[in-house]
Amino acid sequence: MNSEKFFQLIAIPSPINQIADQLGANDLPYRIPIHPNLVHFTIGLFAIGIAFDFAGAFYPLEKRIFRFLALPVTRTGFHDVGWYNVLACSVITFFTVAAGFYEMLLAVPLPGEIRTVIGQNAINTMIWHAIGGVALLLIIVVMTIWRGYQRFVWRKDFGREVTWLYLFCGATILLVMGVHGSLGAWLASEFGVHITADQLLAAGADLKESLP
């Protein structure tokens, strides 16, 4: 960065200061961030949806085991889980991304030369997590539409409701989601974003008094 730009950025304070009096020590107007809670649904529903479509696809291999266990199982049942979980994931992920953007606008990462295990600083981690989040939302919606067409049109009369390509894409997306989720986790655990104790410590407060 050239020095002129540096002094310009120092001279203009972050617009978050305009509402600083409405925010708590965690830089949010409420105690607990919302995005990390909605993320449970996005990850859980997508992962288990894909897993059950795998279970449906490999049903001919599994059915002996289920018979051995006397567990009544239907192939359509497995594929129903695959469809409805991914559908629910699509719906909730719009809110996950929306809450994420709101809370990122209010994010104040800890100062200092902090880097994640992959060498990124706070702003790069945030930018990648933001772009990745929008990309994943798009991908999840496209996967759901694809899944719906397979269920209701293309493979309506097939025992295996999904193509191998769909399953491969689903597994790949889960790997990407794992990396993406790690970026988000590091925003909290390394950069202290929206964590009351970390923000208080960075402000020089004594936790024995301010967080008894």
Place this chain on the structure above:
Amino acid sequence: MLELLPPLNDKNLPWLDVIHPIVVHFVIAMALITVVFDLIGIITNKRNLFEVSFWNLVVATIAIFVAIIFGQIEAGLANPYGASRDILNYHSTIGWSLAGVLGLFTGWRYVVRQKDPTRLPAGFLVLDGVLATLVFCQVYLGDMLVWIYGLHTVPVVDAIRSGAVS
């Protein structure tokens, strides 16, 4: 014996990041979506949704035991301070109870499903309400440990090791 254990990193963990909050994705999402699909299934009379919620309940029940294993290890390494000690105690108590509750619910659901998978006894909606309430309380307590007290985050671990926090 202690030197056989892996060294702890700057989050006071023997592995890169906390694992418990990852495993609980599958307990929280699956338990609550069971409740949602049960309700939608009854309102819209879409009976195959009961099968969907049954399988999600099974996943939640398996996942909670994995969550407890990692939760106990990471709680043991968390060095809670101040009021977070009490919160961690409540979180552990509800966590173990939830494993029992989920196990019972899944068992009952299995028996009911064995007779007729397209029928859900109305009584199960009461259990759904109990389950959702327990999960919400448990999530709130866990959220407080992370987002207010910052257990296993680098600055808090740093402060604990330097003796600034206890």
